[in-house]
Amino acid sequence: MTEQPFDKKSFLASLTERPGVYRMHAEDDTILYVGKARNLKKRVSSYFRNSGLAPKTQALMQQMRTITVTVTHTESEALILENNLIKEFRPRYNILLRDDKSYPYICLSTEQDFPRLGFHRGGRRGKGRYFGPYPSAGAVRETLSLLQKLFPIRQCEDSFYRNRSRPCLQYQIKRCSAPCVGFIDKADYAEDVRNTILFLEGRDDAVIDSLVQRMETAAGHLDYERAATYRDQIARLRSLSEKQYVSSEGGDLDIIACSSASGSSCVQVFTVRGGHHLGNRAYFPKHIAGSEDAEILAAFITQYYLGEGQGGGARRPIPSQILVNHAIDDSDWLQGVLTEQAGHKVSIHARVRGERARWLEMATDNAHHALQQQLSSKSSLTARFEALQDALGLEAVPQRMECFDISHTMGEATVASCVVFDSEGPNKSNYRRYNIEGITPGDDYAAMRQALLRRYSKVKEGEGAMPDVLFIDGGKGQLRQAGEVLQELQIGGITVVGIAKGPERKPGEEDLFLLGHKTPFILPADSKALHLIQQIRDEAHRFAITGHRQRRAKARQRSVLEDIKGLGPKRRQRLLKQFGGLQGVNRAGKEDLARVEGISLALAERIYDVLHGDSH
Structure with missing residues (x-):
């Protein structure tokens, strides 16, 4: 039975001009590529032109045997459906974000008398305040460690907290105020919680003002030790603000930069919330060689923000601004879908100035550096990792x-x-x-x-x-x-x-x-x-x-004789020579030991007791 060639003429003639998603299948019906289109007829027809196709597109069309389409009501539905199909089928010719796990937050359990501050991953269904998301678990741990030094809020699990009868190690190293055993009252603890929230919201000035007031109050009551503690907190906060603040405007934004070389790509994401840089992370999406950086960025942003969290949890929160180092085709389309999903206006910018331009440059440099590291270590070790x-x-x-x-x-x-x-x-x-x-x-x-x-x-x-x-x-x-x-x-x-x-x-x-x-x-x-x-x-x-x-x-090289008071090197040497070694000394009685030159009866008794376990 001969294979029927794909009848492109009749297929394109009947194809609608409405928005939708198209899927290209191989001979065994495997999905090779999933794409979206504002106009299905116009977009799919572009694959059949006689010249101008990129090498990877030419390779795709050589393997393609059939095309199926799904017509959608809106362009936004097409983009979301494309993302879902890519995630489900992971086609070979699509750009794939390897990481689709949930993302970490800091959670404050505000419903308790003494709230807990902790690491959280996944859907935000429980009661409490959530701060993030952070680019990695390491960034969360770093922030939690910093917060312990600034405001000693407990970070232990509730089961551990409820069963304490004395303070744990965290209190001893001044990382917790030990509410479990009543070492701090609710009012003072609540003040630390309030300052923690202000800090995580990026309102450093309000925190510093509060600490200054408390420092002055403590000094007025001649409680200089507590005033000094507040002074040190203020100094640490000011130092931190100088290092982490992105711009005077504050706000939430993500900075996403792509760098490609040798058939591989790295996408670097810098996360900024409340004007604070929460950290950055490198991703290495899978794609066919020849993909353009702008194309990789568009695919990455779609999967990064529209993909479901682990276990079907909530999507990754979308900031109001996204900075990219390459202009994206149909960015207005993508902005519209992200705005719809986020519930607030989302803008994507490739041309920025001032502070944002410097941060975009930093993200680009980091993407390039991470890619070079990845390429230089592409060996059996990388494959194992x-x-x-x-x-x-x-x-x-x-x-x-x-x-x-x-x-x-x-x-x-x-x-x-x-x-x-x-x-x-x-x-x-x-x-x-x-x-x-x-x-x-x-x-x-x-x-x-x-x-x-x-x-x-x-x-x-x-x-x-x-x-x-x-x-x-x-x-x-x-x-x-x-x-x-x-x-x-x-x-x-x-x-x-x-x-x-x-x-x-x-x-x-x-x-x-x-x-x-x-x-x-x-x-x-x-x-x-x-x-x-x-x-x-x-x-x-x-x-x-x-x-x-x-x-x-x-x-084993150290002799037990070395620990006996009054038995110096010369006397030890005489003993060992007289009795032919340590075993001979061990068999000797007190009187035998006392016959050795320089060994008194009292010293002989001490040696005997040590060797036979009667004294230490």
């Missing part, structure tokens, strides 16, 4: 991963290791070892808890960076310790994975436990994501064993 992103359902390719392991011999000389991987691979300058003390020998759970507490307490204090993914070499027990430590330190937004050896303890059969999930999952033995996990786990194991062996060797 992307595979891990897919395997764990991460919002983006992880930029920093850490893995902990414990090593000891029958409980002796326990050492914990922490290794760090970033986009360049092992980051050995950030590796850390922890000598574990004060636990029951062989208690791996306690050892893991101590190492994690020591590591992330320092990070909370500003020493180092938080990882995107935390691997724990161990099963559910070790993973539980990690979850408890992160809760105690009020650290959120980190994906935590436990790596347990399978029943046969063979590589490729590891059980992977995600924190918060009861059942493990197993990746195929040929999975690139599993290979990366194994590499990180093996590096943590190697680093832990090396440290353990060094510590054990050092302990």
Whole structure:
């Protein structure tokens, strides 16, 4: 049976001039491309002209066998339907935004007497105030950490808060005012909450005015210690305002810049809310080589703002202004749809001046830099990172991963290791070892808890960076310790994975436990994501064993005789020579020891007691 060629003449003759969406299918009916059109007849006809088609369009038309169309009532409906079909079918010739996960917010639970400030992702259905969205979980963690220093609002989970009988570590390091045990009254706490809201709304001047008034009141009552605390808060706020304020106009806007090279593209998004720069993030959309930057920006903006949140949650909030570094075709069409979806006027600008031009230039530079980094590291490591992103359902390719392991011999000389991987691979300058003390020998759970507490307490204090993914070499027990430590330190937004050896303890059969999930999952033995996990786990194991062996060797080289008061190097040497080594000294009685030159009876008794466990 011969294949019937596509009858373009009759198809185009009967095609409507109304708005709609068209789909190009391959021979096996796979959708190759989805497009939108204000005028279906005019737009689809343009694919069949004799010359002037871009190389990627020519390749598309060579594979196309049939075209189907959906007529819509309005142009806006066409654009939204196009976005939904692209998301559903992910056609090869469309530009695809890899990231369609939900986006993070800061949530303030205002319904409580002592509200909680915390990390939130997904739909905003719960009671409280939501601030954001932020470009990444890291940006949320950074802001939460800053807020703890400015206004010590609690960030612990409600279950943790309700069961406290004494202050936790956050109070001790001055990151919380301990409302759980009544160390602050409702009025003072409410004032901190009010200032937090003003700060997150970008109203820094109002916060500073409030703190100045409180400082003067405290000084008037001769409470100079509290006045000094307010003074320090004001200084930190002023410094922060100088660094983060975008312009005197304030407002909400997103700055989106695209850079392309070598068949790849990077879209950099800078997020500004209330005049504050909340952070930026790089995206690497998938597309066919030859796509223009303006085309990539148009596709990116559509999917970025009109796509559903994770689990069908609310769409990403749309700011009133979007700055782009390339003029977009049919930008008025896109502006109209975004305005309709946002419920307020949305404008897209490519030509801007002054402060906005400088920020657009910065976004373009960042897009170019991120793309160059991506291209320079396009190797097996990059493929493994992307595979891990897919395997764990991460919002983006992880930029920093850490893995902990414990090593000891029958409980002796326990050492914990922490290794760090970033986009360049092992980051050995950030590796850390922890000598574990004060636990029951062989208690791996306690050892893991101590190492994690020591590591992330320092990070909370500003020493180092938080990882995107935390691997724990161990099963559910070790993973539980990690979850408890992160809760105690009020650290959120980190994906935590436990790596347990399978029943046969063979590589490729590891059980992977995600924190918060009861059942493990197993990746195929040929999975690139599993290979990366194994590499990180093996590096943590190697680093832990090396440290353990060094510590054990050092302990075993040190003689117990060195800790006995009054027994100096010369006397130790005489003892060892007289009895042929430490074992001979250990077998000797008190009188035998006292016969050695320089060893009195009192010293002999002390040596005997130490060797036989009667004294320390």
